[in-house]
Amino acid sequence: MTNAASMREEAEALAIRALGFVAADPELLPRFLAITGIEAHSIRRAAGEPGFLAGVLQFILAHEPTLLRAAEETGTPPAAVGKALRALPLGNDDHERSV
Template sequence: MDRNRAELVALGALGWLAENDLLDAFMNASGVDQDTIRAAAGQPEFLGSVLDFVLMDDAWVRGVCDAQALPYEQLMRARMVLPGGDLPHWT
């Protein structure tokens, strides 16, 4: 997966959060507000944080992937391409 595709997947995940009334949960967890989301939606670092949030819950992963017709492992692959995604996972 290339970076452009990863960013599109993450933008789709952000849209899915909004459509499924989870945007408030994301904002509470990340400390951002709607203005920050609008300003940062094109930044790869921010998009990585969106995927980090979605990856916390298997049901969310399934929902995002089903909405975008993606295999379930694609979210993790997209996350690995965006900044910070190459950090080691200790779990």
């Protein structure tokens, strides 16, 4: 259980760095907000919702050039982004969902 909790904490930290990357990019942020339907002033609140951090990583993974830039800027191997996604709630269909 500790290993799974540790993996989830690492995945959350990576997703938060990825969110910072998106938020700092004047082209990516509006696209992310449009796709998610979240308003800029609501990001902090939305970040606490189940599935939000997984959504950030899905957004990064959906476009290879964005993935490569995010990986470089956050010092993360690109493959670690997909692995982190799978460790987060709602990151894949097999993940245990909390109600």
